[in-house]
Every structure is written in C-alpha cells, then in structure tokens.
Amino acid sequence: MEINYKKIKVIGFDADDTLWVNETYFREAELEIQKLLSVYETPNQIDQELFKVEIRNLPIYGYGIKAFTLSMVEVALELSNYNVPNKTIEAILNIGKNMLEKPVELLDGVEEVLKKLSKNYRLILATKGDLLDQERKLKKSGLTDYFHHIEVLSDKQEANYSKLLNHLDIKPSEFLMIGNSLKSDVLPLVNIKANAIHVPFHTTWAHEEVTEKETNGKTYKTLHSLREVLELFN
Structure with missing residues (x-):
C-alpha cells in the first residue's frame, strides 16, 4: 500500500x-582504538570485541558517544588482561571527548x-x-x-x-x-x-x-x- x-x-x-553526519565519527574512533590496542589483538578482533561489549552494555548505558567511550575502556581492560597503561585509558577518553566536540x-x-x-x-x-x-x-x-x-x-x-x-x-x-x-x-x-x-x-x-x-x-x-x-x- x-x-x-x-x-x-x-x-x-x-x-x-x-x-x-554521525556514524563516520564512530568508524574513525574504531580505527584509533585499533591502533591503541594493537599490542594486544588484531584490528578485526578488537572490532569484534568492541561490538560485543557495546551490545552487552546497551541496556545499561543506552546509545551515544559516552556509552561508546565506556565500552572502549572496558575492551581495553579486558584485552590487556587489566594491564592497560593509564596513558592508554587517557587516550581512549580523549577519543570520546574529541567525538563530543566534533562540528555538526x-x-x-x-x-x-x-x-x-x-x-x-x-x-x-x-x-x-x-x-x-x-x-x-x-x-x-x-x-x-x-x-x-x-x-x-x-x-x-x-x-x-x-x-x-x-x-x-x-x-x-x-x-x-x-x-x-x-x-x-x-x-x-x-x-x-x-x-x-x-x-x-x-x-x-x-x-x-x-x-x-x-x-x-x-x-x-x-x-x-x-x-x-x-x-x-x-
């Protein structure tokens, strides 16, 4: 009809x-975290794990950049066996902040x-x-x-x-x-x-x-x- x-x-x-534009910035952020966590896993595996964590966290955090940032931190902790340096966590938080400051x-x-x-x-x-x-x-x-x-x-x-x-x-x-x-x-x-x-x-x-x-x-x-x-x- x-x-x-x-x-x-x-x-x-x-x-x-x-x-x-919105999703483009998330794709760019995913490439950045792949580089940050490259000492722990392959880009493809990092991407897969991040997606799993995002979906797992949806009922708790909902949608958006802040939820995505928290999921990136969680993935960094898990893939590094909780040995990820503070500087890397700081870099991940900065990825999220930069996303929030993007022009419309x-x-x-x-x-x-x-x-x-x-x-x-x-x-x-x-x-x-x-x-x-x-x-x-x-x-x-x-x-x-x-x-x-x-x-x-x-x-x-x-x-x-x-x-x-x-x-x-x-x-x-x-x-x-x-x-x-x-x-x-x-x-x-x-x-x-x-x-x-x-x-x-x-x-x-x-x-x-x-x-x-x-x-x-x-x-x-x-x-x-x-x-x-x-x-x-x-």
Whole structure:
C-alpha cells in the first residue's frame, strides 16, 4: 500500500546520519582504538570485541558517544588482561571527548527540505542517544526553529513510537517518519500502521542492520537523498 501523502499531518525526522553526519565519527574512533590496542589483538578482533561489549552494555548505558567511550575502556581492560597503561585509558577518553566536540556537518539539502516542509506540516525530531549530546548537536545545527517538537528516545521500538503519536494526538496514518535506519526509523513505524521513508547513509552500524526476511512484505519508500522528499509533496 502506497503512502497517502494527503493524509500526513506530522513529519518526523531522525537526526544522526539523516540530518547530520554521525556514524563516520564512530568508524574513525574504531580505527584509533585499533591502533591503541594493537599490542594486544588484531584490528578485526578488537572490532569484534568492541561490538560485543557495546551490545552487552546497551541496556545499561543506552546509545551515544559516552556509552561508546565506556565500552572502549572496558575492551581495553579486558584485552590487556587489566594491564592497560593509564596513558592508554587517557587516550581512549580523549577519543570520546574529541567525538563530543566534533562540528555538526549537515547532510546535503537538509535545511532546504526542513524550511519548505515546515510551512505546511508540523515537523518533529525523533532521535535516540544521549540527551545532552543530542541537544548540543541540535543547537550547533541551527535547525531548532524548524521543529514543533523534539523527542530524544531511549530506544526506537514500536512502543516508543506509539507513545509519541499519542502525545502528538495523531493517528498512525497521519504520521510520516524519515530516517536512515530500517531497524529504528522504518520497520517499527510500518508495524504500527504509520508511514516511513528510508534515506540510507553510506555507513551503518552493525546493530542497525536488518535481514531481507525482516523487510519482506513491509511497505515503505526508499529515496537516494533527503531532497527527493520534496518531490513527493509537490
């Protein structure tokens, strides 16, 4: 079933890797920690162990750079048999701090799309991660005024979105979510009878990847760039 754009009243946007660059910085940090811990393991093994620890820590720390930094420290301790030098721990903490201080790099067409859509629709930002960090990025982005509502979610599952739609007092058919992650921004919406558009980013965290079986039979639209959204509403 195609999206009925005439019914849409509220459009939700993911933030990281939909409005601005994010995952690229995590990939760069992974390369840095591989170098720091190269005396203990191979790059591939370090990468695998870091991913395991990140997933293990998600229920405790949630998402975001701070959680990622703590997981890097934990991996360093485990791989070194708790003999990692203090200087290495300090270097890992600095990786995290540098990530938090990165400039906000808007993706192509973002402000143009938000400016035009905000004239006719209520726009909301629905993202997950660390509240303080997401507030920092939003402020630096200069996009705050385009959004009617901003929601930083602990996770993006069906229950989270249903609660959000209740808060907005709209039907699922009146809501459209736009994001780069099939797992977080598309499938949960389709499952609650809302609408979703997938705009892929060139890099995806392994935790956000989905199988063909999970997407089979699901109705959503995929675009090459955010700019293409405007063509749908002409």
